[in-house]
Amino acid sequence: MKTSKIILIGLAIILFFVAVWGISLVVRYYTAKPEGIVGMQEQVQSADFRMYSYEYFYNAKAHIEGLEAKYTAQRKKLDMQKEGTKEYSRTITNIASLEGLIIENKAQYNADARKEKTRGQFRASELPYQYDLKIN
Numbered sequence: 001m002k003t004s005k006i007i008l009i010g011l012a013i014i015l016f017f018v019a020v021w022g023i024s025l026v027v028r029y030y031t032a033k034p035e036g037i038v039g040m041q042e043q044v045q046s047a048d049f050r051m052y053s054y055e056y057f058y059n060a061k062a063h064i065e066g067l068e069a070k071y072t073a074q075r076k077k078l079d080m081q082k083e084g085t086k087e088y089s090r091t092i093t094n095i096a097s098l099e100g101l102i103i104e105n106k107a108q109y110n111a112d113a114r115k116e117k118t119r120g121q122f123r124a125s126e127l128p129y130q131y132d133l134k135i136n
Contacts, residue, residue: 053119071098106131
C-alpha cells in the first residue's frame with residue numbers, strides 16, 4: 001500500500017511539472033509576437049540606432065556626391081581624348097561603372113528613406129527624401 005502511494009505521489013509531481021512546462025510553452029507562444037514587436041521598437045528607438053541612422057543618410061549623400069564628382073571628371077576627361085585609343089576605351093568603361101554605382105547607391109538611399117518604421121524616420125529634413133535615378 002505504501003509503495004503504491006509513493007508511486008502515485010511521484011507520478012502526480014511529475015505530471016504537475018509537465019503541466020507547468022506545457023503552460024509556459026503556450027504562454028510564450030502567444031506572447032512572442034507582442035514581445036518581439038516591443039523589442040524591435042525599443043531597438044529602433046535606442047540612441048545608438050538613432051545616431052547610426054542619422055549619420056548613415058549623411059554618409060550616403062556624401063558617397064553619392066563623390067561618385068557624381070568622379071563621373072563628371074571622367075566625362076571631362078573623355079572630351080579631351082581621341083576616340084579609338086586604349087585610354088578612351090578605359091574612360092568609357094569607368095563612366096559606365098560609375099553610372100551603375102551612382103544608380104545603385106541612389107536606389108539604396110531611396111529604399112532606406114522609405115523605411116518609415118525603422119531607419120527612414122531618422123533622415124534629417126535637410127537631406128533629399130528621394131534621389132532621381134537619372135545620371136546628371
